Amino acid sequence: MRTLCLNLPKAERPAVAETFLAFSPRVHYRDPRWVFVDIASTAHLFGGEGGLFREARKMVCDFYPGATAAVADTPAAAQVLSELKPFSLVAPQAESNELGDLPLSALIHLEGLVAWRAVREVESMIDFFYSLGLKKINELQQVSLSSLRERWGDTGMVVWRRLHGRDKQIISPLVPTEPLTEYMHFDFAVSLLPLLLHSTERALNRLFARLQGRGEFAVKALLHLHCEYSNRYHLIEIKPVKASRQIDLYMKLIENKLAEIDLENPIKEMSIEIIPCSEKIQQLDFWEPRETDQDKLQSLISVFQQASLTTGFLRPQSEIMPEDSWEISAEFLPSQLLEDTIDIDGQAFQLKPTYSQSLSDSPRPSRLLPEPEPLSPARLRKLKFITAQPVERLEDGWWDTSRGRDYYFALSAEGQALWVFHDRIENQYYLHGYFD
Amino acid sequence: MSSLRKEVVFKMNAAETQKIQSIEELRSSLGLKLVRPEGVRAPDGLPTGWSALDQYVLWQGFPKGALSLLHGPSGLGATSLWIQAASRITQSTRWCAWLSSSQGQLSPWALRKHNVALRHLVVISAPKNAEQRLWALQELLSLSLFESVACDLGTETMRDHHLVQLRQLSARAQCATVLISQRPLPRSAARFALVGEFTSQGLNLTRALHRPIPHLLPRRDQYADLMPQLTQG
Numbered sequence: 234m235r236t237l238c239l240n241l242p243k244a245e246r247p248a249v250a251e252t253f254l255a256f257s258p259r260v261h262y263r264d265p266r267w268v269f270v271d272i273a274s275t276a277h278l279f280g281g282e283g284g285l286f287r288e289a290r291k292m293v294c295d296f297y298p299g300a301t302a303a304v305a306d307t308p309a310a311a312q313v314l315s316e317l318k319p320f321s322l323v324a325p326q327a328e329s330n331e332l333g334d335l336p337l338s339a340l341i342h343l344e345g346l347v348a349w350r351a352v353r354e355v356e357s358m359i360d361f362f363y364s365l366g367l368k369k370i371n372e373l374q375q376v377s378l379s380s381l382r383e384r385w386g387d388t389g390m391v392v393w394r395r396l397h398g399r400d401k402q403i404i405s406p407l408v409p410t411e412p413l414t415e416y417m418h419f420d421f422a423v424s425l426l427p428l429l430l431h432s433t434e435r436a437l438n439r440l441f442a443r444l445q446g447r448g449e450f451a452v453k454a455l456l457h458l459h460c461e462y463s464n465r466y467h468l469i470e471i472k473p474v475k476a477s478r479q480i481d482l483y484m485k486l487i488e489n490k491l492a493e494i495d496l497e498n499p500i501k502e503m504s505i506e507i508i509p510c511s512e513k514i515q516q517l518d519f520w521e522p523r524e525t526d527q528d529k530l531q532s533l534i535s536v537f538q539q540a541s542l543t544t545g546f547l548r549p550q551s552e553i554m555p556e557d558s559w560e561i562s563a564e565f566l567p568s569q570l571l572e573d574t575i576d577i578d579g580q581a582f583q584l585k586p587t588y589s590q591s592l593s594d595s596p597r598p599s600r601l602l603p604e605p606e607p608l609s610p611a612r613l614r615k616l617k618f619i620t621a622q623p624v625e626r627l628e629d630g631w632w633d634t635s636r637g638r639d640y641y642f643a644l645s646a647e648g649q650a651l652w653v654f655h656d657r658i659e660n661q662y663y664l665h666g667y668f669d
Numbered sequence: 670m671s672s673l674r675k676e677v678v679f680k681m682n683a684a685e686t687q688k689i690q691s692i693e694e695l696r697s698s699l700g701l702k703l704v705r706p707e708g709v710r711a712p713d714g715l716p717t718g719w720s721a722l723d724q725y726v727l728w729q730g731f732p733k734g735a736l737s738l739l740h741g742p743s744g745l746g747a748t749s750l751w752i753q754a755a756s757r758i759t760q761s762t763r764w765c766a767w768l769s770s771s772q773g774q775l776s777p778w779a780l781r782k783h784n785v786a787l788r789h790l791v792v793i794s795a796p797k798n799a800e801q802r803l804w805a806l807q808e809l810l811s812l813s814l815f816e817s818v819a820c821d822l823g824t825e826t827m828r829d830h831h832l833v834q835l836r837q838l839s840a841r842a843q844c845a846t847v848l849i850s851q852r853p854l855p856r857s858a859a860r861f862a863l864v865g866e867f868t869s870q871g872l873n874l875t876r877a878l879h880r881p882i883p884h885l886l887p888r889r890d891q892y893a894d895l896m897p898q899l900t901q902g
Binding site for chain 2: 526529530533534536537540541542543544545546547548549555558559561565595596597598599600601602603645647648649650651666667668669
């Protein structure tokens, strides 16, 4: 067994262990600030223990400045080394030699997954051996098991086993159960957007590292902002079109939302909650770009939709009225086939005609007005209708709000090509689009 | 090609200039530093499919990395001109974007008639105000994804410093940005590489690099959308 011990600078919540699931499924958190990772079966994925250790060291220093780490055969030795010889990577089977040079006081840290039952017993042991003139751990390694057991009972046995690497401490796979939340309290309430964004980014980075360890994507992020005065509270919901772990996208969406908030009432507390979902696993070729056009587009659509701009791909619909005959969808969906269908049930059959089938080839203006514009008699007199008879008659079902429209092509005095219809009920002409 | 030759720039120091007495000496001493006519390459552009226009302008279409302005009343062919260019782009699986205005929307049926691949055309609804329109354009251009971005300004205009920003972004993204306006020519026309006014006679080019202006391109196929349908009907 090979163990990576991460020695965090201050007490952390058990959720911190999820961050390091990226290195191995076998991760153990020990209160208040220790994380042990079994890297025996996963080191080769990072190009060996050296590669894994470098990446782990970078991650722990980014998220927890002042943290240390060490790799050894057993969790207890890794803990001692992370405390007294930070960032040391001990070769397999060389743990005893490495521990031997350390002073006797290092016994306090020789714990691993299981802390000392009573630290006072270990301290008394250290004092006793100092009084005998022993100064280093390798001198203590000469003492027999029976001698230690006779004087210090179970604690003596555990010390002997840990000194000789015979204390079996198995790291079990970690099942993530902690909620994906981060909480921040500002000693000085924040009224500047860049400061708020900086704090948000740090918290979001930690949450997304946990998401990566858990193998999950973020469906949405909820920001709860508590103001300093009047118990004012803001809730910001960030929901991109597609679940992802793109922190840049989330930060952009958050920045846009935070920019809308009035920070005259400064923010005192903030919490971020991530709603996760399982990640979509993609098998990419070596040469395939990691960020595809689709990823860029999804980010763009998310940003625009947050700003209430409908964005996406035009999709024709099987509708008769031109204004209802299309929609904008965030994802490209192939057009429906406009064909008549026949349902056969036993001896009976039912023909379901697609009334808008012929309309797919009908002339439609390139620019359609959002609302048909009534034409005044004076303007109508200036138009030159290309045909005397309507080129098309559109009529919806009588059960709907059908008006019955006769469509014409017309030219204005300026030469504009217009799409005009005559409402037969109102006897009114409308401009509906331009062949622009 | 003659105008391209005018573009050829060479460098020589003062001492060399004094020594050179004749054209022949100039050619022999600086021959290596001159760019040959066949070495001059036209700037990139996106063909519109309207051969008269593509052959006339330097870029053989809408200029890439610059702003173009098509202005004039609706119904004279500005949108169709961009749709034709977009059709070529989208069919080659590259991306285009259209930013709508509150005065009109693109109809997918017309796009299908021009063989635009809707899979590669992103459409954005009308922005609320001028600031949001500028922001949307900046987002589109900064993505460096689109070959061409068209913005329907309707009857509104863009401020001069906004155009400067857009021009810089277009140059960085190498995107052909086309603004379509129903207003007369704005004062900030100098920000555009190509300006065309649609009139009942055709497209009148009022700004085009290294080309005599104004130049009228009569548009006989202006009502091509309508006539085939009339003949069928």
